Amino acid sequence: MDGNHTIWIEKYRPRRLDEMVGQKDIVVRLQSYVKTGNLPHLLFTGSAGIGKTTAAVALAREFFGDSWQTNFREMNASDERGIDVVRNQIKEFARTSPLAGATFKILFLDEADALTTDAQAALRRTMETYARTCRFILSCNYSSKIIDPIQSRCAIYRFRPLDREAVIEETRRIAAAEGLTVTEGALDAIVYVASGDMRKAINALQGAAILRTDIDEETIFEITATARPEEIDELLDLSIGGRFDEAEQALLELTHVRGIAPNELINQCYRALVQRDIDRTLKVKLIDALGETDFRLSEGASSDIQMEALLARFVLAAEQHR
Numbered sequence: 512m513d514g515n516h517t518i519w520i521e522k523y524r525p526r527r528l529d530e531m532v533g534q535k536d537i538v539v540r541l542q543s544y545v546k547t548g549n550l551p552h553l554l555f556t557g558s559a560g561i562g563k564t565t566a567a568v569a570l571a572r573e574f575f576g577d578s579w580q581t582n583f584r585e586m587n588a589s590d591e592r593g594i595d596v597v598r599n600q601i602k603e604f605a606r607t608s609p610l611a612g613a614t615f616k617i618l619f620l621d622e623a624d625a626l627t628t629d630a631q632a633a634l635r636r637t638m639e640t641y642a643r644t645c646r647f648i649l650s651c652n653y654s655s656k657i658i659d660p661i662q663s664r665c666a667i668y669r670f671r672p673l674d675r676e677a678v679i680e681e682t683r684r685i686a687a688a689e690g691l692t693v694t695e696g697a698l699d700a701i702v703y704v705a706s707g708d709m710r711k712a713i714n715a716l717q718g719a720a721i722l723r724t725d726i727d728e729e730t731i732f733e734i735t736a737t738a739r740p741e742e743i744d745e746l747l748d749l750s751i752g753g754r755f756d757e758a759e760q761a762l763l764e765l766t767h768v769r770g771i772a773p774n775e776l777i778n779q780c781y782r783a784l785v786q787r788d789i790d791r792t793l794k795v796k797l798i799d800a801l802g803e804t805d806f807r808l809s810e811g812a813s814s815d816i817q818m819e820a821l822l823a824r825f826v827l828a829a830e831q832h833r
């Protein structure tokens with residue numbers, strides 16, 4: 512096992528489109544470009560770790576074969592060296608002719624939504640000027656942050672968070688290749704922790720594999736510093752049930768003893784609340800309280816105070832509701 516040396520998200524990144532899990536409709540549409548030899552500009556949108564970069568690289572490999580690296584370039588729009596550097600590099604790459612008999616190059620621009628409106632306007636002109644020699648694949652989390660003139664020049668692909676089957680399929684593949692035994696409980700835990708993000712799933716597996724080769728759910732929750740769904744349910748039961756002292760103890764155990772980050776707990780509480788079968792008005796109040804705490808934490812408020820205040824607000828909201 513070489514778990515300590517290689518990053519598995521790179522080692523096991525699918526090389527071909529048909530090796531990707533999930534995103535079936537997208538894969539079929541992308542494959543049809545390869546068949547026809549034509550490619551428009553593309554806009555990939557969706558959350559992190561669901562295959563946008565993987566699809567772009569696989570597409571380039573299938574278009575260009577062995578010479579894919581000469582005709583493909585990946586850049587990050589939020590490059591810390593500044594937008595001018597990115598802009599110059601884009602132009603430099605886009606304006607030169609494709610090599611090794613290819614009819615165009617592909618430029619993959621990650622985090623395109625980090626570009627300001629002005630920078631996007633300049634990018635749009637570059638896309639038009641060099642359209643003959645270079646096709647752009649822009650990747651972003653939110654397509655609404657991309658200006659309309661760019662959106663209308665691209666074929667838009669909305670990637671979805673990976674479903675349970677897809678996460679399990681890929682996790683099993685990697686576990687088998689690494690000679691790991693993964694229990695059913697551990698697979699459930701990985702699906703829960705990943706929440707549709709394959710990068711998170713693979714990192715959880717690799718982290719666990721450093722500790723042991725037979726992986727159970729305990730290891731996954733421990734390595735990812737994530738509370739179990741039952742623990743979150745208990746926290747909600749106690750606070751909604753008005754048992755503030757016990758809820759406080761449960762909270763301290765999770766944050767101070769287990770080291771689970773407050774933001775992570777808020778996300779987990781949110782996921783549990785959305786699915787919880789409780790009165791709608793109460794649910795709305797509780798989610799409102801979560802949103803408020805999330806915002807306060809993002810503004811730098813004390814997490815200990817805010818997390819306790821959250822429990823207090825849960826208790827009060829439930830009391831008013833009774």
Ligand SMILES: Nc1ncnc2c1ncn2[C@@H]1O[C@H](COP(=O)(O)OP(=O)(O)OP(=O)(O)O)[C@@H](O)[C@H]1O
Pocket residue numbers: 519520521523524525530531532533534557558559560561562563564565566621673681709710713
């Ligand atoms: N659909 C998928 N099939 C198989 N593996 C996947 C898939 N999506 C993601 N992965 C795995 O997760 C890793 C991260 O995925 P990728 O880089 O494609 O994410 P992304 O959608 O581009 O995310 P970001 O927006 O954060 O850049 C890949 O290296 C790959 O191992």
